[in-house]
Amino acid sequence: MVNFTRRSTLGLGAAAAGSLILPRFSIAQADQRPSITVAVQKISNSNTLDTLREQSNVGTRIFNSSLWETLIGTKWLSDLTATPGLATEWRRIDDKTLELKLRQGVKFHNGDEMTAEDVVFSFSKERMFGNTQPSTGKTIFVTEKNPLGRESKELPVEIPAVARRFWPALLGVEIVDKYTVRFVNGSSDVTMEGRLSAVASAIASRRAWDESKSYLDWARKPITTGPYKVAEFKPDTYLIYESHDQYWGGLPALKRIRFVEVPEVASRINGLLSGEYDLASDIPPDQIQGIEKNAGFEVLGGTITNHRLTVFDKTHPQLANPLVRRAFTHAIDRQAIVDSLWAGRTKVPAGLQWDFYADMLIKDWKVPEYNPELARKLLKDAGYKGDPIPYRLLNNYYTNQTPTAQVLVEMWNQVGLNVQIEMKENWQQILEKTPTRAVRDWSNSANFSDPVSSIVAQHGPNGQQQQVGEWTNEEMNTLSNFMETSTDRAKRREAFARMLQICERDDPAYTVLHQNAVFTAKSKKTKWKAAASFAMDFRAGNWG
């Protein structure tokens, strides 16, 4: 028989109370991770969190490494090269087929395990391609499990078009077993691995899609495998991520991330200095010095995989002669722009290519040298008489765009080019095909580590420059086709070198000004590293 004394009863009571309290206390103690607020200029242009709808730098920031994940990952904090992601290994079956072994035990935000079916769904007509067909052959649809309520989830019209740009010849994805898939292309393609690492190829939960009432419901709270899940998204206002504690890559560094949209630079900086924001993004270079005058704050960041260009319309009478366009390229002191407008915190790249191209990088390639004498000679040889050349300009769509344009116009005037700025309000006015279209600004990104992702995508036959009728070159188009279909890496490298020669020297389509850079301000006490990308990495190990 148990004797209950007053002391033992009190002790039991205390123990019982403790048993109720302690688990909570230990959970609380275990979860001492911070919650942070990040001020950004824009959260999402499309008001969705769909990687295929939000094709922008701001999308890159909130998607990559936080929400969405791809089969082949990217080393965001180092050299942006490929790394195992949701697939642990991959091999070529042939030039058109890639087999991937999926990582086992990966949990979606809804608790489901990721399997081959989710991968097939992520590349299906429901999610990606709509009624479009690959450029070669017909789509193979391996699995068609009873869709639940998909009739109300009609894709926005632009999604299939964007998806086909990423996967022009993908016939389909085959399930080998629960953890093995095969990507089958209609034509030879050495860039399949690269395409799989682009965020447009991220993996979504099939069940979550099926259970969503509408496309918009899904696109504002997609269920993915990333380290953070969407807790709340209020378009144009804030986006709250919460830790996905079952994340395969370890417990995320933060309990909660709140991105708040603060359109004004001054407001972002003030909010950081007053302690409301932990990080303030999209800091213009001319504000860096002012922020760093405060001893407790610093500005991180640097170059990203995006280059600023000046683009030529060779159908304009003054630009028809390539010598005139070459004169433009030699009249620019790019380093002066980097030093004066970017405080030296970006660089002049080696043409339209990036270091992460690895073996496809043309190492001895350079932008045209700054040589005003040569520029003057080229203009003389071209018989240019000083006729006006319009330069359509947006007001700081790109960082430092207007001051850069003013500097450029002065540099061009120095060699005898009569370039006149015409301020425009939007891209339609910039691209409109009228007699005054001649020179404009642009930026080009590389979505994956191959020239197909940039020079081919943007200046090849299907790229914007040719589609709007600014520029075309027969040899460039042949080489673009070769780059997309050849598997001979040495010959592809040669072809890429020739493309640079055509687009940047022989028949200039554009000239690269500088690499773009992005800056984030923070307190020095915050231990966080910025990636060489718009992506903000908050995974385990990058905070504290």
Next chain:
Amino acid sequence: MLRFFLIRALRAFMTIVLVVTFAFVVLRLSGDPALIIMGPEAPPDAIIAFRKAWGLDQPIWIQYLSYFGAILGGDLGISMRDGQSAISLVMDRIPATLQLTVPALILKLMIGIPSGVYAALHRDSAVDRGVMAGAVIGFTMPSFVFGLILVLLFSVTWGLLPSGGRDSWMHAILPIVTMSIGGAGILARFSRSAMIEILGQPYMRTASAKGLPWRRVIWEHAFPNAAIPIVTITGFMVGTLIAGAVVVESLFSWPGIGRLLVVSVSNRDLAVVQCILLMVAATMVISNFVVDILYGYLDPRLRNNQARH
């Protein structure tokens, strides 16, 4: 009286038609929503698909007729940017804007009118000069400058108030003060000049001469007569309750109608812009109508004139 109402209703309808037409033409001729919404790096076929889906490939007059027909049928359209109905997007933002503009209006009235009247009653005194100097500074200083100064002082330097966002009532203080100060200055100046004009009228001397207490002279004879220009200005301020916070909302990251308007105009999201314009026009029209009624209440001569119509 019926004629009075009908004329004003017809005028209001024509105003709204003109606003809608003007906004449609300006927005559609100055930019292609497909290219603006999808950005300069969007694949050309995606842009073509977008244009086709939203009817942007049709001649502009067909687009206008179909749009206007839908409005007459009560359909204000769908946002091209995020596929939601424009009216739901706008209604979602109105409470946030009213949280700033209504307290700001009250503050303007509470500061502007008493200070203007007080300055008039103490004309040429140090108080009068001080009030007028404050009023001039208030309405000449741009709200974004004033707002930044307040943030610098109250948020960055003293850490007393948040610098932006809409998380608590504390977040509303700086934007409300920023919005109030210009309007309060305007009201102070109008109140002062209206009162000074009335105080010089012969009937004011008569009222004083017949022995009425000074307080009654002011409240019963001066103030009602000075109220007409004040009511006019207040009417304009009420009319801007919905759309009057564009700059302040951007500066303080306040997610109201002003920011929605800026984003929608820059994206050429026609349905949303039109929806906001319709709301603003309707508010203006109602406000003007109320002001007209108040004129009649304040001035019997106008009331009799309205009745004759």
